[in-house]
Amino acid sequence: MTQHQRLLIIDFGSQVTQLIARRLRELNVYCEIHPYQNVTDAFLADFAPQAIIFSGGPDSVTREGSPRPPASAFTLGVPILGICYGQQVMMQELGGLVESGHGTAEFGRAFVTPSDKKLPLLEGWFSEGTEQVWMSHGDHVSKIAPGFEVYGTSPGAPFAITADVSRNFYAVQFHPEVHHTPRGAKLYENFVRLAGFTGDWTMAGYRQQAIAQIRAQVGDAHVICGLSGGVDSSVTAILLHEAIGEQLTCVFVDHGLLRLGEAEQVVSMFRDNYNIKLIAADESDLFLGALEGVSDPEVKRKTIGKLFIDVFQKYANEIENAEFLAQGTLYPDVIESVSFSGGPSVTIKSHHNVGGLPEKMGLKLVEPLRELFKDEVRALGRELGLPDSFIGRHPFPGPGLAIRCPGEITREKLEILRKADAVYIDQIRKHGLYDEIWQAFVAILPVRTVGVMGDGRTYDYACALRAVTSVDGMTADYYPFSHEFLGETATRIINEVKGINRVTYDITSKPPGTIEWE
Numbered sequence: 183m184t185q186h187q188r189l190l191i192i193d194f195g196s197q198v199t200q201l202i203a204r205r206l207r208e209l210n211v212y213c214e215i216h217p218y219q220n221v222t223d224a225f226l227a228d229f230a231p232q233a234i235i236f237s238g239g240p241d242s243v244t245r246e247g248s249p250r251p252p253a254s255a256f257t258l259g260v261p262i263l264g265i266c267y268g269q270q271v272m273m274q275e276l277g278g279l280v281e282s283g284h285g286t287a288e289f290g291r292a293f294v295t296p297s298d299k300k301l302p303l304l305e306g307w308f309s310e311g312t313e314q315v316w317m318s319h320g321d322h323v324s325k326i327a328p329g330f331e332v333y334g335t336s337p338g339a340p341f342a343i344t345a346d347v348s349r350n351f352y353a354v355q356f357h358p359e360v361h362h363t364p365r366g367a368k369l370y371e372n373f374v375r376l377a378g379f380t381g382d383w384t385m386a387g388y389r390q391q392a393i394a395q396i397r398a399q400v401g402d403a404h405v406i407c408g409l410s411g412g413v414d415s416s417v418t419a420i421l422l423h424e425a426i427g428e429q430l431t432c433v434f435v436d437h438g439l440l441r442l443g444e445a446e447q448v449v450s451m452f453r454d455n456y457n458i459k460l461i462a463a464d465e466s467d468l469f470l471g472a473l474e475g476v477s478d479p480e481v482k483r484k485t486i487g488k489l490f491i492d493v494f495q496k497y498a499n500e501i502e503n504a505e506f507l508a509q510g511t512l513y514p515d516v517i518e519s520v521s522f523s524g525g526p527s528v529t530i531k532s533h534h535n536v537g538g539l540p541e542k543m544g545l546k547l548v549e550p551l552r553e554l555f556k557d558e559v560r561a562l563g564r565e566l567g568l569p570d571s572f573i574g575r576h577p578f579p580g581p582g583l584a585i586r587c588p589g590e591i592t593r594e595k596l597e598i599l600r601k602a603d604a605v606y607i608d609q610i611r612k613h614g615l616y617d618e619i620w621q622a623f624v625a626i627l628p629v630r631t632v633g634v635m636g637d638g639r640t641y642d643y644a645c646a647l648r649a650v651t652s653v654d655g656m657t658a659d660y661y662p663f664s665h666e667f668l669g670e671t672a673t674r675i676i677n678e679v680k681g682i683n684r685v686t687y688d689i690t691s692k693p694p695g696t697i698e699w700e
């Protein structure tokens with residue numbers, strides 16, 4: 183089995199630590215994020231990183247008991263890059279000085295001026311004199327550690343870029359991982375090159391490695407894989423099929439809350455194109471029956487989540503010799519981020535998944551995407567031959583149309599919603615906008631309004647169109663459609679979909695809104 187070079191990111195709790203990992207993965211460098219509490223000397227020895235990055239963080243190194251890296255990080259003999267808090271903790275630990283306040287806090291855009299000394303880390307920087315960076319610090323380094331020299335300064339950070347070249351230690355006060363540091367990616371590229379990374383993390387290599395790993399883990403046993411029709415579960419299934427062929431059975435549960443033609447599309451893609459053993463279960467009566475009269479969003483999610491597990495289990499029990507359950511868990515779900523809130527974060531929405539299933543059924547887990555970010559899953563999908571049209575599909579939530587039908591769900595409303603949604607998506611595709619949008623859908627509102635069509639009065643449902651841009655679904659902006667597009671779409675929906683006589687466009691961003699209506 184191939185082993186790739188590994189970089190360790192020690193997380194001190196910055197909001198943007200994940201972005202560091204993304205920048206590195208884009209450079210074909212394998213890296214993992216671990217919270218500082220878990221990174222002990224023993225952990226470090228075992229992980230054996232080829233380089234380390236200290237992330238930013240909200241604490242102050244001047245506070246007693248604030249987060250520290252283990253002492254052995256500095257004696258491993260590997261390159262280290264410290265960012266913001268990571269820079270300050272590095273200085274403090276190596277004999278420099280950090281101070282709070284004194285009017286040198288910097289938040290936002292700043293410009294760094296180079297010193298007259300050259301540093302390989304900064305190759306490609308300063309071609310236009312100064313370099314724009316993103317700062318976000320209250321504390322500042324007031325004395326650098328012995329062995330370090332200054333390579334860049336900003337008005338609020340006299341030690342914006344420092345390095346001890348003999349030890350390959352680099353420290354920057356700003357955040358090179360954010361978009362507001364336009365040439366930040368180049369800095370990471372230089373750092374990994376200096377650290378000897380060859381860019382051995384590719385999806386072609388990962389595919390081979392994952393297949394070998396799945397075969398070794400599963401042996402002759404049988405694996406069950408729940409298919410939702412989304413990219414993650416599809417890529418999981420196809421990868422498993424490539425690894426173990428007939429030993430895989432997929433289960434696709436139609437809960438009656440899918441979009442127009444969706445169940446048929448998923449079933450034909452997997453049966454006809456991949457020849458994967460597939461149990462397609464139409465359980466819409468069961469789900470819609472249980473949801474009758476339910477209008478509370480959390481009760482909807484819980485009802486669907488629980489039934490999903492029951493149904494999945496029923497079908498899975500029919501599969502002989504099943505020992506494993508495959509799940510499309512991604513790396514962002516695995517990362518244990520540092521929480522400084524001191525308590526559990528508030529549940530905004532309880533997302534439904536099949537968690538808890540494996541223990542209940544006595545199954546072991548196969549999670550071949552655990553190391554991947556979403557964009558890497560898409561790249562792997564392409565590598566496995568999934569069509570682009572499928573890979574680029576907008577995310578669709580587990581509870582499906584249930585949460586796009588605020589209030590009580592009825593078959594009539596679902597029918598209307600499906601048709602309106604299909605017209606809307608067709609419009610978006612026809613105008614070539616689909617790939618610019620993170621997610622677009624229609625929500626049918628629990629309100630009827632009066633309209634006039636021809637000579638007659640109508641009294642039908644109102645609907646809301648939603649379209650957002652987003653990087654990860656955590657924050658989102660509404661998509662700025664042209665008025666012509668909105669007008670044309672509203673006309674089409676009202677003309678083509680019986681049951682809707684009013685169309686609105688939702689221009690709420692997230693926060694304060696959420697993407698879905700429930």
Ligand code: XMP
Nearest residue numbers: 532533534577578579580581655696697698
């Ligand atoms: P919100 O509405 O929370 O959505 O802004 C963020 C992203 O998550 C999806 N979403 C869900 N996915 N189960 C899922 O599998 C859920 O219960 C759920 N709720 C929201 C949503 O479609 C968007 O992509």
